[in-house]
Structures are given as C-alpha cells and as structure tokens.
Amino acid sequence: AQSVAQPEDQVNVAEGNPLTVKCTYSVSGNPYLFWYVQYPNRGLQFLLKYITGDNLVKGSYGFEAEFNKSQTSFHLKKPSALVSDSALYFCALGGMNTGFQKLVFGTGTRLLVSP
Amino acid sequence: NAGVTQTPKFQVLKTGQSMTLQCAQDMNHEYMSWYRQDPGMGLRLIHYSVGAGITDQGEVPNGYNVSRSTTEDFPLRLLSAAPSQTSVYFCASSYNPTRQDNEQFFGPGTRLTVL
Numbered sequence: 714a715q716s717v718a719q720p721e722d723q724v725n726v727a728e729g730n731p732l733t734v735k736c737t738y739s740v741s742g743n744p745y746l747f748w749y750v751q752y753p754n755r756g757l758q759f760l761l762k763y764i765t766g767d768n769l770v771k772g773s774y775g776f777e778a779e780f781n782k783s784q785t786s787f788h789l790k791k792p793s794a795l796v797s798d799s800a801l802y803f804c805a806l807g808g809m810n811t812g813f814q815k816l817v818f819g820t821g822t823r824l825l826v827s828p
Numbered sequence: 829n830a831g832v833t834q835t836p837k838f839q840v841l842k843t844g845q846s847m848t849l850q851c852a853q854d855m856n857h858e859y860m861s862w863y864r865q866d867p868g869m870g871l872r873l874i875h876y877s878v879g880a881g882i883t884d885q886g887e888v889p890n891g892y893n894v895s896r897s898t899t900e901d902f903p904l905r906l907l908s909a910a911p912s913q914t915s916v917y918f919c920a921s922s923y924n925p926t927r928q929d930n931e932q933f934f935g936p937g938t939r940l941t942v943l
Contacts, residue, residue, distance in 0.1 A: 717870075745928050756832070756918055756934035757871075764929040803870060807928045814859055814925050815886070816932065818870035 715740045717806045719819035726794045727827050734789040734822045736804030745807040746787040747816065748778055752800045760802075763787060774798070794826045829854050832935035834919050840941045841909040849904040849938050851919030859925035860902040861932070864888065864915040871918065877902055878925035909942045916940070 716739045726732045738744055745764055749757040761772025768780045778789045787804060804819040835850045853860065861876035873886030877896040891913060893905040902921075906913060916939050920932040 722868075747931060749934075754936075756936045757920075757932075758934070759931040762929065762931060814922060814928055814930060814932075815873060815876070816871075818863075818872075820868055820870040 715806055715817050717804050717817055717819040719802075719804055719822045721822050722820075723823045723825060725825050725827065728796050729793050732791050732794045732798070732824065732826070734802050734804075734824060736787045736789065736819060738785050738787060738804075738806050740806060744787075746778075746780065747805040747807065748772065748776070748787075748789050749803045749805060750800050751803065751821075757803060760789070794824075796826050796828055799824055799826045831855065832919055832921055832933050834917075834935035834938050836938060837936070838939050840943065841906075842943050843910060845909050846905070846907050847909065849906075849917055849919075849940070851902045851904065851935060852900050853902075853919075853921040853933070854900065855921065855923070855933065856899060857921035857923050857933070858899065859922045859930075859932075860896065861886070861920050862892070862894065862902070862904045863918045863920065864913075865918060865937075866915050874904065874917075906940075909940075911942045914940060914942045 718737045747762045748760040751757045763770045763780045771777045801821050803821050805816040832853045858879045862874040863871040865871050872888045875894040877883045883894050918937050919935040922930040922932045
C-alpha cells in the first residue's frame with residue numbers, strides 16, 4: 714500500500730538556523746512527491762514537487778527538497794529559517810498509477826521558528 | 829482570478845441535519861476534489877471529479893454525496909450529519925486529472941462542527 718510518513722509532529726528551530734522537515738514514502742513504481750504548507754486558518758499552498766530528474770528540487774520561499782530513492786525519503790530543507798516560516802507542512806505522494814490524480818498526505822509537521 | 833473559493837467558512841450543525849458545502853473554481857480546472865483534515869491524520873480524500881458529470885469515491889466517502897454539473901462547481905452534501913463528520917473540509921482543483929505531476933490548488937476551508 715502507498716503511504717507517506719512524517720515522523721515528527723513538530724520541529725523547533727531558531728531563526729537563521731537551517732531547518733529540515735522529514736518525509737519518507739512507500740510506493741510501488743516511481744513516486745511523484747509534493748510539499749505543501751498551511752498557514753493558520755488558510756488552505757494548503759504548493760511549495761515544490763519532485764517528478765523526475767535532479768534529486769534536489771527548489772521551490773517557493775527559499776525551500777528545497779532532496780529526493781533519495783535508496784532511503785525512500787523526500788526531506789524539506791531551508792538554509793536559513795524565518796519566523797514567518799512557522800506553519801504546518803505536509804508531504805504528499807502521487808503517481809500511483811491509479812489512472813487519475815490522487816494524493817496521499819502525511820500527517821503533517823508543525824514548524825515553529827523562534828526569534 | 830479568485831482561485832478556489834469555499835462557503836461557508838464556519839458551520840455548526842446538529843446531528844441529523846443536512847447541508848451542502850460549496851466549492852467553486854475559476855481556473856477552468858477539470859479535476860476537483862474534497863478532503864477532510866483531522867488532527868493527527870493529515871488530509872483524506874472524500875470524493876473527486878475528473879470533469880463535469882463524472883465523480884468517484886475517495887478514501888472516506890461514507891456519509892457524503894457529490895455532483896459535478898459544471899466545470900466550475902463541486903458541492904459536497906452531508907445528508908444526515910454525524911459528530912464524526914466534525915472536521916475541516918478542503919476543496920482542491922488541478923488542471924489535468926490524468927497528469928499525476930500536477931499540483932493542486934486548495935480553497936481556504938470550511939470548519940464544520942456537528943453537535
């Protein structure tokens with residue numbers, strides 16, 4: 714069965730420090746992986762995606778993610794965190810050969826950046 | 829463009845009442861979907877549609893009905909609300925339902941409480 718795991722409910726980081734939000738996946742076949750961010754009382758916003766090609770994907774707001782096929786991971790990273798990055802982050806898995814677009818979401822990781 | 833809009837933002841129902849959550853998009857997207865978001869469970873797919881007149885069930889369809897009479901609108905109906913349907917509901921859309929690499933655009937959500 715296809716699944717996504719976000720092992721950390723919350724990640725705390727000081728402003729200016731690098732941040733990593735972890736995501737691992739399980740799927741048969743090639744995965745399409747996405748990161749979305751949810752600010753308080755808002756809908757989800759697309760950050761970045763991995764489809765194929767370069768394992769390092771760059772996205773919005775200075776975020777990037779590294780696809781690692783051997784470790785089945787797609788961790789979200791940013792070199793220098795901002796207080797405004799504090800939000801709920803979701804990893805999502807697609808490309809499951811269902812014929813139509815379906816996403817499986819992880820449980821989310823709350824990022825808290827302290828001043 | 830307004831993007832994906834949802835109404836109402838908040839709703840309180842009594843057990844057994846019915847209601848319709850509205851979703852509309854002005855991006856001419858073929859694919860639309862409904863998710864529910866519950867603490868610790870991420871987003872789960874309720875129903876989806878790949879075009880006007882075509883709908884299908886997602887992961888958690890019980891207790892919900894949908895229809896898609898136009899490309900723009902995708903309402904979600906609760907026929908007899910239950911406390912287990914207390915959740916935050918998100919509508920999402922994307923351009924091409926057969927492209928698994930398309931990112932989805934989310935509405936702002938409807939927070940539903942069933943007493």
